[in-house]
Amino acid sequence: MLKLHVNGRDWSYDGDPEIPLLWVLRDEFGLTGTKFGCGAGLCGACTVHVDGEAQRACTMQVSDAEGHAIVTIEGLDSKGEHPVQKAWRQLNVPQCGYCQAGQIMQAAAFLAKTPNPTRDDIHGAMSGNICRCGCYERIEAAIHLASTGV
Amino acid sequence: MGFVDNKHLSSAVMQPDQVSPDQGRRSFLQGVLAAGGCILAVDLLPARAGAAPAAVIKTGADAMSVFKTGADAMPHGTVNNPHVFITIDPSGKVTIIAARVEMGTGAARTSLPLIIADEMEADWNHVVIRQGHGDETYFGNQDTDGSRSVRHFFMPMRQTGAAMRAMLVAAAARRWNVPASEVRAENHQVLHAASGRKLSYGDLAGDVAKMPVPAAETLTLKQPEEFRYIGKGRIGMVDLFDITTGRAPYGIDTRLPGMKYAVIARPPVVGGKLVSFDATEALKVPGVEKVLEVQGWPWPSKFQPVGGVAVIARNTGAAIKGREALKITWDDGPNATYDSEAYRKEITATAQKPGLVVRNDGDADAAFAKAARVITADYYLPHLAHVSMEPPCATAVVADGKCEVWAPVQSPGNTFEELVKTLGLPPEAVKVNVTLLGGGFGRKSKCDFVLEAALIARDVKAPVKLVWTRDDDIRHDFYHTVSAEHLEAAIDAGGKVVGWRHRSVAPPIGSTFAAGVTHEIPIELGMGFVDLPYDIANIRCENGEAQAHTRIGWFRSVSNIPHGFAVQSFSAELAHALGRDPKDFLLDLIGPARIVDPRATAEKFWNYGEPFETYPIDTGRLRHVVELVAEKAGWGRKLPQGHGLGIAVHRSFVSYIATVVEVAVDARGNLSVPRVDTAIDCGAFVNPERIRSQIEGAAVMGLSLAKYGALTFKNGRAEQANFDDFPVIRIDEAPQVTHTHIVDSGYNVPPSGVGEPGVPPFAPALCNAIFAATGKRLRQMPIGDQLAI
Numbered sequence: 001m002l003k004l005h006v007n008g009r010d011w012s013y014d015g016d017p018e019i020p021l022l023w024v025l026r027d028e029f030g031l032t033g034t035k036f037g038c039g040a041g042l043c044g045a046c047t048v049h050v051d052g053e054a055q056r057a058c059t060m061q062v063s064d065a066e067g068h069a070i071v072t073i074e075g076l077d078s079k080g081e082h083p084v085q086k087a088w089r090q091l092n093v094p095q096c097g098y099c100q101a102g103q104i105m106q107a108a109a110f111l112a113k114t115p116n117p118t119r120d121d122i123h124g125a126m127s128g129n130i131c132r133c134g135c136y137e138r139i140e141a142a143i144h145l146a147s148t149g150v
Numbered sequence: 151m152g153f154v155d156n157k158h159l160s161s162a163v164m165q166p167d168q169v170s171p172d173q174g175r176r177s178f179l180q181g182v183l184a185a186g187g188c189i190l191a192v193d194l195l196p197a198r199a200g201a202a203p204a205a206v207i208k209t210g211a212d213a214m215s216v217f218k219t220g221a222d223a224m225p226h227g228t229v230n231n232p233h234v235f236i237t238i239d240p241s242g243k244v245t246i247i248a249a250r251v252e253m254g255t256g257a258a259r260t261s262l263p264l265i266i267a268d269e270m271e272a273d274w275n276h277v278v279i280r281q282g283h284g285d286e287t288y289f290g291n292q293d294t295d296g297s298r299s300v301r302h303f304f305m306p307m308r309q310t311g312a313a314m315r316a317m318l319v320a321a322a323a324r325r326w327n328v329p330a331s332e333v334r335a336e337n338h339q340v341l342h343a344a345s346g347r348k349l350s351y352g353d354l355a356g357d358v359a360k361m362p363v364p365a366a367e368t369l370t371l372k373q374p375e376e377f378r379y380i381g382k383g384r385i386g387m388v389d390l391f392d393i394t395t396g397r398a399p400y401g402i403d404t405r406l407p408g409m410k411y412a413v414i415a416r417p418p419v420v421g422g423k424l425v426s427f428d429a430t431e432a433l434k435v436p437g438v439e440k441v442l443e444v445q446g447w448p449w450p451s452k453f454q455p456v457g458g459v460a461v462i463a464r465n466t467g468a469a470i471k472g473r474e475a476l477k478i479t480w481d482d483g484p485n486a487t488y489d490s491e492a493y494r495k496e497i498t499a500t501a502q503k504p505g506l507v508v509r510n511d512g513d514a515d516a517a518f519a520k521a522a523r524v525i526t527a528d529y530y531l532p533h534l535a536h537v538s539m540e541p542p543c544a545t546a547v548v549a550d551g552k553c554e555v556w557a558p559v560q561s562p563g564n565t566f567e568e569l570v571k572t573l574g575l576p577p578e579a580v581k582v583n584v585t586l587l588g589g590g591f592g593r594k595s596k597c598d599f600v601l602e603a604a605l606i607a608r609d610v611k612a613p614v615k616l617v618w619t620r621d622d623d624i625r626h627d628f629y630h631t632v633s634a635e636h637l638e639a640a641i642d643a644g645g646k647v648v649g650w651r652h653r654s655v656a657p658p659i660g661s662t663f664a665a666g667v668t669h670e671i672p673i674e675l676g677m678g679f680v681d682l683p684y685d686i687a688n689i690r691c692e693n694g695e696a697q698a699h700t701r702i703g704w705f706r707s708v709s710n711i712p713h714g715f716a717v718q719s720f721s722a723e724l725a726h727a728l729g730r731d732p733k734d735f736l737l738d739l740i741g742p743a744r745i746v747d748p749r750a751t752a753e754k755f756w757n758y759g760e761p762f763e764t765y766p767i768d769t770g771r772l773r774h775v776v777e778l779v780a781e782k783a784g785w786g787r788k789l790p791q792g793h794g795l796g797i798a799v800h801r802s803f804v805s806y807i808a809t810v811v812e813v814a815v816d817a818r819g820n821l822s823v824p825r826v827d828t829a830i831d832c833g834a835f836v837n838p839e840r841i842r843s844q845i846e847g848a849a850v851m852g853l854s855l856a857k858y859g860a861l862t863f864k865n866g867r868a869e870q871a872n873f874d875d876f877p878v879i880r881i882d883e884a885p886q887v888t889h890t891h892i893v894d895s896g897y898n899v900p901p902s903g904v905g906e907p908g909v910p911p912f913a914p915a916l917c918n919a920i921f922a923a924t925g926k927r928l929r930q931m932p933i934g935d936q937l938a939i
Contacts, residue, residue, distance in 0.1 A: 015436060015464060015468065016436035016468055016471070018471075019465070019471060020467050022467070023465045023466045023467030024465070024467070026403075027464075027466055027467070028465055030405060031396075032402070032405070033395070033396020035400075035402070035540070036402060036617065037541075037620065038620045038872055038873050039619055039872075040620070040873075042874055043539070043620075043873050045539055073396030074395070074396050076395075080395035085394040085395065088390075088394045089394055092386050092390065092843065094390065094393045094394070095254035095843055096254030096539070096540075096586070096587060096588050096589045097254065097389060097393030097398055097586070097588070098400055098588025098589060099539045099588075100393050100394060101393075101394075104394060122881070128880075129880075129881070130539065130873060130878060130880060131850075131881075132537055132538055132539045132589050132591075132851075133589060133847045134846060134847035134848070134850025134851055135843070135846070135847065136850060136879075136880075136884035137846055137885070139881060140881065
């Protein structure tokens, strides 16, 4: 039995400890805001925070998550008012929206460490997150907006 | 989990863990009711109003804005009955049904409901959107494809809203016993100016709920200057809050009590089949509960499953692990030797020879025989995979002689029909609930993945969620075609183009539906090929045969990609060869403002399903977007070293689009795109903010396909499987800025497509820019390392 700490709550999981954290969050805990995109750490749709660092839940074995504080998009801000979320809404960033939870989690972790990013900083931090709809120009603008106050 | 009785709404089903109680605003839980472990939709709609709601109002009364569209020819046409789409609650809440599918354009769940809200004078702050389920006999056509939503539903949605406004006015007038002409509706209230009396929409909810719908000729549509929302672009997407908080319900997020999770191992070659399998090791994987064969249909199998072996488990991770432990023997079938390199040579050779003549103006042979100069070029574009970020997935319950599915499908009506056929159930026993789509791009018009889920659920006798992994998605797609395009121009002594020959060779979409289809079908021919809008006396379009060896499907903008790439690259090549400015030369090729009508010279000419009279090929509009984009982009401006500008124009989905790309190519051949300008004339428009987002996205998708797009086959198998070997553009290589210039044509010009038309001009504009910057002409896509030094 694994004990996980997710979004400030304790959860337990009694299945295979070797499967990716992603499927335990989604299928076992019902935290479906974290999305499946590639299963190989190539697209960032499954980005969560592990002790404040952005991590890909699709390549992290669930047993490795034990003992760490996991935050998913559902736990980023109880009212959905994180500056990154507000900036995303202000600039109408999403199209289909599917990748955006991962984008937002990546951006939130990045801004926590780099409060005044340059364009190159943003590209460096966000290039692991794919948006097939192509919302990149707005993602970049929203990160700038979040960093300067929404 | 019982079946949801509600007849017309998609049922939202999930577990309570997913949402915390303090996150209520704009939640999709609005209007749904928690019931134990799952949440069922409440019936918000009255019984069907008459047998044929579409017949209630056939034409609007306002001649200004009534135009005939291709909607009438679509299965089940359109519906404009307010009782189908609008419910008013006594609290004043107005519920509008989104009957088409939302995949990111904003059309289905924001723009179309905005039209209704505007015409009925509803306050958007008091409007909630609910998703209709798959029932085209009730809602009209739901096939969300072909950039048709606003084009076909602009007027029916206006009529729907206007009818409801008239009903509210009539209800208030009756209560006050005054003539309706003294009463007006304004921003969620009905007012009687003479007496100062007011009633809110909520007050009148009961009065209008069962009121007969007024006759068409009594309706007055708003004048454009009265529009509150249409054309303004001030309203964000309906699902914006839920998207940014992770609560927007995509297909992959469906949860049912007792649900199992499945993945399928499919035949690696299209047309192949299962010989045998050994599940011993798979069943030892913790969490794996069952392994079973999935029925496959013989190729070409349309949208039917290709078959394979399903692994069912307690979660998707266990199912994937179980699949890796399967031992399977496949028979690869007739396509086992499909090899993209050999096929490229084959179709390129075919394009050198005369093909089936599909348009013939004047006498091209004579023009070429007399030409002072003949210029030729060959272009090649490989297969593409769609790779929507949400892969195909579906959840199904099949029990007690009924089937209910939850799925991200672009085609709820077709999905419904295919389920009825495949499962052999009566129509009333099947329900298709439509979720949000995590991207579609044409892939999710094909419901194979839903049929798979239903077949597995039937055999497992439990709710099943089927997920395609990314390698499933890339290896088993309905691929964008692969194409060889051969162009020839006959030039006279004065440097004028007097003859044009275009040969296109590409395995057609028709091959997915019937064996032996080797020629492009009318919808493909009509996409930037036989509809060539150039002012050239002698034009011959020919289509060579191409045998498909995989499943061909439509991909955002479809055959416009290869046709537009070839025509617009070649146009710039001719300009260079003749020493002309590419923009000026392009305008010369288009010629004066006029209507180009290919119906006389192109057999079975297909105009995006639209009546030619409403949507002719208008070279005045085509010229205008070229001139507009050139002006806005600063065509001819001085550029830094290594930079170049390229231009391309293309009419598709009956819209007119021109793009100027500024490219920068560094000393090592790395390309970047500092700026894109696109001018779009899509006629009357509803939501300019979402038009801009579509054009921005189209530039990124265009850059993806130009730079990286290549899905190749070896030994019948797709050679790519994930974003490492099938890359798409990421943020650090995306266009730095895309400027969208929307032509404001007013509301007398019928609306046309937006979702797809931005894609076709991008790649040729880019390659024309690369030529301007480097002198290198790229005729084979993708660009890959062709610029590397």
